[in-house]
Amino acid sequence: MLFVIICALPLAAEPTYVIDSPTTGMLDYGSYNLNFRLFSEGGILTRLNFGVFKMVNLGFGWEVSRVIGNMDAAVSPPALYIKLRPFTGTQSLPSLAIGYDGQGYLYDRDNNEFSQKEKGIFIVLGREVFMPGFILNVGGNIADFKNNTVCGFANCSFTIEDTLTILAEYDNINVMPENRLNLGLRFFVTEDLGIELCGRDIGAAGRSAERIIMVNYLGRF
Numbered sequence: 001m002l003f004v005i006i007c008a009l010p011l012a013a014e015p016t017y018v019i020d021s022p023t024t025g026m027l028d029y030g031s032y033n034l035n036f037r038l039f040s041e042g043g044i045l046t047r048l049n050f051g052v053f054k055m056v057n058l059g060f061g062w063e064v065s066r067v068i069g070n071m072d073a074a075v076s077p078p079a080l081y082i083k084l085r086p087f088t089g090t091q092s093l094p095s096l097a098i099g100y101d102g103q104g105y106l107y108d109r110d111n112n113e114f115s116q117k118e119k120g121i122f123i124v125l126g127r128e129v130f131m132p133g134f135i136l137n138v139g140g141n142i143a144d145f146k147n148n149t150v151c152g153f154a155n156c157s158f159t160i161e162d163t164l165t166i167l168a169e170y171d172n173i174n175v176m177p178e179n180r181l182n183l184g185l186r187f188f189v190t191e192d193l194g195i196e197l198c199g200r201d202i203g204a205a206g207r208s209a210e211r212i213i214m215v216n217y218l219g220r221f
Contacts, residue, residue, distance in 0.1 A: 042066050138154045
C-alpha cells in the first residue's frame with residue numbers, strides 16, 4: 001500500500017535523514033552537511049557528509065558518550081556513510097537510493113558494538129505525497145549478517161512555510177518489542193541552519209523515551 005502511495009504523486013526535494021532513518025534525499029554536488037546530535041548519558045554524535053558527485057554522498061560519524069560527568073567516556077570508532085541515488089524518480093515512480101551506514105547509537109565499549117544497531121546496508125524509496133511539502137519514505141536494511149536480520153523503516157516529513165518541519169518515523173521494524181516510534185520538530189534558524197527537538201522510542205513498553213537535540217548546518221564549497 002505504501003509503495004502504491006509513493007508511486008502516485010509528483011517528486012520533491014527532501015532532507016537526507018529523518019531522525020534515525022535515511023531518505024532518498026541527497027546533498028548537492030559541492031555541498032556538505034555538519035550535524036551535531038546531543039543525546040542521553042552526556043553523549044555527542046558528530047556526522048559530516050559530503051556531496052562528492054551528483055548521485056553520490058560520502059561521510060562519516062563519530063560518537064562520544066558520557067562526555068559530561070565523572071564516568072569514563074565511551075568513544076566509538078569512526079563510522080562510514082555512503083549513499084547512491086541511481087534513480088531520481090519520474091511522475092509515476094518514486095526515487096530510489098541505496099547505501100551503507102555504519103553509525104549506530106549508544107556505543108557499548110565492553111562489547112565493542114552499538115546497543116542500537118547501525119543501519120548497515122539499506123535501500124529506500126521516497127517521494128512527495130498527499131500535499132506539497134509532505135514527503136514519505138519506506139525502506140529496509142540489514143546490519144546483522146550473522147543472523148541475516150532484515151529490518152524495515154518508514155518516515156515522513158512535512159515542511160511548513162520553509163520555517164518548520166514536522167518529523168515522524170517508525171524504525172527498526174522486525175520484532176514488535178524492538179520497534180521504535182520517533183517524533184520531532186525541525187526549526188530553521190536560517191536557510192542553512194536548523195535545530196531539531198526529537199523524542200525517540202515513544203510509548204515503548206518497558207523502555208523510557210529519549211529526548212535528543214540536533215543541530216544541522218548545510219554549507220557549500
